[in-house]
Amino acid sequence: METKSPNPELWVDEYGDYLYRYAVHRLRDPIVAEDAVQETFLAGIKGLDGYNGQVDVRFWLRGILRNKIIDHFRKSAREMPLEDVEEYEMPDTFLMKYSGIPTRTPLPWKFDPRKSFEDVEFWKIFESCTAKLPERLRQAFTLKELEGVSSQETCEVLGISPNNLWVMIHRSRKHLKQCLEKNWGELNR
């Protein structure tokens, strides 16, 4: 177990790249990611008394960064036009009312992604597919599926209804499936 680093200045060399990679991946903007890392270090110093040494400093700082990222999403969602959300209304169909499924049964996968989990190339493709998601979908997918934020908090952060979120997650999965099948499945069948 790592102990409290006596010199937070060392944090930059020890954890800077790790936190920056994580922030760039979540925020997709190097400048915003840099700011988020900087704010994380500053918040870390201010909150150092609250660090109890039970988790690695790296993961403790990452927890702070996670909150900064959520704050950024909250702020950027407020600046997006409200009309953007309207296209994510729940479809008023019999299937939706009966089963809670927004669309008809999807086509089966052409390959099983689980079999590619050990392949570094697969993750490169997966990451580039998540980066290509439309911004609102990417934020919803990041918060809900990658960060494991609850549905209620995701809705509050993004300023959307539970129905909007449901549709957004459905569409992001659909986009990702299409992207993976095109860029990975067809080459590795």
Next chain:
Amino acid sequence: MWTCKRVAKSLAETHYKGLPGRKRLGLKAHMALCLVCSRYHKDAMLMQDCAKALAEREQAGNCQLPARLPEDAKERMKRQLRDVD
């Protein structure tokens, strides 16, 4: 017996692996019998597995993006941390 809507709601709100054993069994039993939603939810579960695996890789520092904090940013941050300290 789980209804289609209950399955959809559970999978929309939580990762299926986070469901308690009995609930997960109920979900799987429903999907084994229900043609309407089995493929749709299998897709959702597969994508949840992908997202979980990606998040675990990121947590371990295995992002594929070759991003490194620029040196000038590092120096700036060190100066700031010194000032606060």
